[in-house]
Amino acid sequence: xxxxxxxxxxxxxxxxxxxxxxxxxxxxxxxxxxxxxxxGEGPVLLIALYKAGELTSNGRLTxxxxxxxxxxFLNISASIPSDVGIYFCAGQENAGxxxxxxxxxxxxxxxxx
Amino acid sequence: xxxxxxxxxxxxxxxxxxVTLSCSPISGHRSVSWYQQTPGQGLQxxxxxxxxxxxxxxxxxxxxxxxxxxxxxxxxxxxTLELGDSALYLCASSSSPQGGETQYxxxxxxxxxx
Numbered sequence: 001x002x003x004x005x006x007x008x009x010x011x012x013x014x015x016x017x018x019x020x021x022x023x024x025x026x027x028x029x030x031x032x033x034x035x036x037x038x039x040g041e042g043p044v045l046l047i048a049l050y051k052a053g054e055l056t057s058n059g060r061l062t063x064x065x066x067x068x069x070x071x072x073f074l075n076i077s078a079s080i081p082s083d084v085g086i087y088f089c090a091g092q093e094n095a096g097x098x099x100x101x102x103x104x105x106x107x108x109x110x111x112x113x
Numbered sequence: 114x115x116x117x118x119x120x121x122x123x124x125x126x127x128x129x130x131x132v133t134l135s136c137s138p139i140s141g142h143r144s145v146s147w148y149q150q151t152p153g154q155g156l157q158x159x160x161x162x163x164x165x166x167x168x169x170x171x172x173x174x175x176x177x178x179x180x181x182x183x184x185x186x187x188x189x190x191x192x193t194l195e196l197g198d199s200a201l202y203l204c205a206s207s208s209s210p211q212g213g214e215t216q217y218x219x220x221x222x223x224x225x226x227x
Contacts, residue, residue, distance in 0.1 A: 035218075040221075041220050045216075045217065048215055100161070105153070
């Protein structure tokens with residue numbers, strides 16, 4: 001199925017470092033969502049973006065909805081060990097009544113204490 | 114509110130068998146979407162139900178089917194299991210059709226096919 005281009009695929013960083021990941025699409029999206037998945041659990045919503053240019057923060061997390069509406073990034077500042085997990089982006093495209101979410105393949109984050 | 118619940122959490126089956134997984138959405142949510150997740154493949158969309166009707170379907174064979182009941186609980190069924198069906202099956206609920214409102218995920222059912 002259709003997927004977003006999410007990068008990087010994986011990251012291994014030291015505790016305290018900042019992290020940046022992004023998603024790009026060939027399609028225009030109306031909504032961007034960022035989820036985090038802990039091992040053995042379902043994804044949990046971190047940040048939702050609904051407007052081009054929107055910049056939203058959730059604690060140490062900041063995400064932006066790209067001006068072109070074809071990309072989004074997620075930043076994590078001052079990483080801690082519990083940030084470990086897989087981060088997914090998802091974009092919603094409008095196609096009449098068949099709106100659906102398109103998912104990235106995820107960015108796997110490892111944090112070295 | 115209670116979150117999305119999925120049962121069972123773990124399941125082991127053998128090739129050729131069939132399996133039924135259950136998902137109870139957040140109270141008041143009428144949309145349930147199902148995903149298959151395998152390592153390296155991300156979340157693959159299976160289908161979405163809203164008010165007991167299938168609204169969207171992904172690119173999976175007919176062995177994968179689902180339904181939704183009047184109380185919004187949903188089941189998915191996989192018949193004639195294959196080894197490649199081993200995966201984490203996630204369901205997500207939202208108050209309106211997929212993408213209209215934020216989806217909330219359950220913990221998943223991990224299926225192992227031997």
